[in-house]
Amino acid sequence: MFTVTVTNSIKRKARVRAPELVGRGWLNTGGEDVQLKNLRGKIVLLDFWTFCCVNCLHVLDELRPLEEEFADVLVTIGVHSPKFVHEADPAALRAAVERYEVRHPVFDDPELTSWQNYAVKAWPTLVLVDPEGYVVHVAAGEGHAEALRRVIGELVEEHESKGTLHRGDGPYVPPVSEATELRFPAKAVVTSDGTLLVADTRNHSVVELAADGETVIRRIGDRTRGRRDGLKPAFAEPSGIALLPKDVAAQVGYDAVVADTVNHLLRGLNLSTGEVTTVAGTGEQWRDGPVDGPAREIDLSSPWDVVWWRDGVIVAMAGNHTLGHFDPLRDKVSRFAGTTVEGLYDALVKDAFFAQTSGLAATEERLWLVDSETSALRWIDADLTVHTAIGKGLFDFGHRDGDAEQALLQHPLGVAVLQDGTVAIADTYNGAIRRYDPETREVSTLATGLAEPSGIATIDGRIAVVVSAAHRIEFPIAPGDEQRIAGQAHQVKRPPTELRPGVVELVVVFQPPPGQKLDDRYGPSTRLEVTASPPELLVDGAGVTTELSRKITLANIDNGVLHVVAQAASCDDDLAVEHPVCRLTRQDWGVPVRMADTGLRRLPLVMGGMDD
Numbered sequence: 001m002f003t004v005t006v007t008n009s010i011k012r013k014a015r016v017r018a019p020e021l022v023g024r025g026w027l028n029t030g031g032e033d034v035q036l037k038n039l040r041g042k043i044v045l046l047d048f049w050t051f052c053c054v055n056c057l058h059v060l061d062e063l064r065p066l067e068e069e070f071a072d073v074l075v076t077i078g079v080h081s082p083k084f085v086h087e088a089d090p091a092a093l094r095a096a097v098e099r100y101e102v103r104h105p106v107f108d109d110p111e112l113t114s115w116q117n118y119a120v121k122a123w124p125t126l127v128l129v130d131p132e133g134y135v136v137h138v139a140a141g142e143g144h145a146e147a148l149r150r151v152i153g154e155l156v157e158e159h160e161s162k163g164t165l166h167r168g169d170g171p172y173v174p175p176v177s178e179a180t181e182l183r184f185p186a187k188a189v190v191t192s193d194g195t196l197l198v199a200d201t202r203n204h205s206v207v208e209l210a211a212d213g214e215t216v217i218r219r220i221g222d223r224t225r226g227r228r229d230g231l232k233p234a235f236a237e238p239s240g241i242a243l244l245p246k247d248v249a250a251q252v253g254y255d256a257v258v259a260d261t262v263n264h265l266l267r268g269l270n271l272s273t274g275e276v277t278t279v280a281g282t283g284e285q286w287r288d289g290p291v292d293g294p295a296r297e298i299d300l301s302s303p304w305d306v307v308w309w310r311d312g313v314i315v316a317m318a319g320n321h322t323l324g325h326f327d328p329l330r331d332k333v334s335r336f337a338g339t340t341v342e343g344l345y346d347a348l349v350k351d352a353f354f355a356q357t358s359g360l361a362a363t364e365e366r367l368w369l370v371d372s373e374t375s376a377l378r379w380i381d382a383d384l385t386v387h388t389a390i391g392k393g394l395f396d397f398g399h400r401d402g403d404a405e406q407a408l409l410q411h412p413l414g415v416a417v418l419q420d421g422t423v424a425i426a427d428t429y430n431g432a433i434r435r436y437d438p439e440t441r442e443v444s445t446l447a448t449g450l451a452e453p454s455g456i457a458t459i460d461g462r463i464a465v466v467v468s469a470a471h472r473i474e475f476p477i478a479p480g481d482e483q484r485i486a487g488q489a490h491q492v493k494r495p496p497t498e499l500r501p502g503v504v505e506l507v508v509v510f511q512p513p514p515g516q517k518l519d520d521r522y523g524p525s526t527r528l529e530v531t532a533s534p535p536e537l538l539v540d541g542a543g544v545t546t547e548l549s550r551k552i553t554l555a556n557i558d559n560g561v562l563h564v565v566a567q568a569a570s571c572d573d574d575l576a577v578e579h580p581v582c583r584l585t586r587q588d589w590g591v592p593v594r595m596a597d598t599g600l601r602r603l604p605l606v607m608g609g610m611d612d
Helices: 054-069 090-099 113-117 145-162 246-252
Strands: 006-008 025-027 043-049 074-080 106-108 125-129 135-140 188-190 196-200 205-209 216-220 238-243 256-260 265-269 276-280 303-309 312-317 322-327 332-337 357-362 367-371 376-380 386-390 396-400 414-417 423-427 432-437 442-447 453-459 462-467 472-474 486-491 497-499 502-510 516-518 526-533 538-540 543-545 549-554 559-572 582-595 602-609
Touching (some): 043 054, 054 074, 054 145, 090 106, 125 145, 135 145, 135 582, 145 516, 145 582, 196 256, 196 453, 256 312, 265 303, 312 357, 367 414, 367 423, 414 453, 423 453, 423 462, 432 453, 502 526, 502 559, 526 549, 559 602, 582 602
Parallel strands (some): 074 106, 238 303, 303 357, 497 582, 502 602
Antiparallel strands (some): 043 125, 196 205, 238 256, 265 276, 303 312, 312 322, 322 332, 357 367, 367 376, 396 486, 432 442, 462 472, 526 543, 526 559, 538 549
């Protein structure tokens, strides 16, 4: 653990040596171990991440241009500190590193030892270490690329002049990837012709397969990441696919909507011609601003799955924990459900909390969904009320069948309604297909031993499963296959923060990037929202304010979770610049807390900069 006092930018009052990384081993280094002390002369960026976390995946993409720009001076190291039990499996981590095209060394921290040594409180957290081995900057959440660019630029200038900067290659060694027809596919739907339309995620394509799940009829996309419309299209990690009703398709000129996840777009696909068009999104990730309006003028945030329900396409907006609504006939996008607060809270759709919704399925009466981060199966009924069938919250998971009240999942990514009205769940991190009966509220297991199943479709009376980490479609369920598993319950091992009951000072630390200042030209530059689970944990101090610090009053209950969402707007601090660069930084924390008479009276959360 360490504490650092920093005033402005990289002008330090205290110099604190970055602790060596302690954990299980390395990936993407050609089998070599790496020590921070041997990287003196390089600027080192530690990215504390876990592969279940969509915010962490956003940061991987944010860092790519920086890694290219500073290739000869910057060494990025992904420190993988897992949330779920499955993520601590070294084989699962190797698969994730390939799946998300991680192009820097990755350190395996399965017991969160390095996480605790660096006093990390949120995924993702970025720690910048200077060429002499001292921590100079910490940032949690997304949107820090410009701040990092400026701090790295200052470090290059400072240490080049001191002679302590060494240019050259870093320790990254690209792994060898196996070639398969499908590579980490995500979802599948059945077309009116009885074929399977599959989102071939790592191959950045959509593939049409015959009903056998193996024979390739055609590939739409050329296996390379990109963004291109037309008859030779390009995608970036597509995931969900929704078929439009035939009358709607005839009017709009495309048959299917594809969630083009990393491009933050919805794409229309004409199945007759193979032509692809962009139908919603700007290509920029939503951070703040309008959520309703013309479809191609509204930012989206990692659309993960899509399904037609009632009068439009419902979009699982995993990146900001909401559901969107796309009306292809009116060419409009709107917010359908959620507040952007991550959690498990049932209410009318506009007030409910979601947590990285990753799978959707619909009947006429209900919209079914799985929230991966709360390991939950939920539904929305016709009066637009949200209900939870299975799930306890952000920190509870496992593999347990039986009554839904005590049943547990582990990071499910897919859901489908079966012909008998029961609900099949792709229980991804348990490697299983689970079944929920809405009539009896019983949960059972239909299949196990699958490599990260992420999508389900029914075809010719059979259940087709997209087994993502096995890179294929499987039919693992035979008639009568069903079992009850009384597995272990797990909780996220992240250690809770001990706080004292009563008044606690909550402080979100944020310093604008070098050369920028907080931007209040269009209203308050900062925003802080605080809620809690259970709600009675917060006696006083809940709600939204424009200050990044607040006195909160905590009840004397055993434990709970503080949900904190903060954002800050900053712009170039130079009146001579006609069009200043502006950035919005945003982060949400789910901080597990435990009440203790010896607990802290101050809770600092670093969004950007350093805590005094």
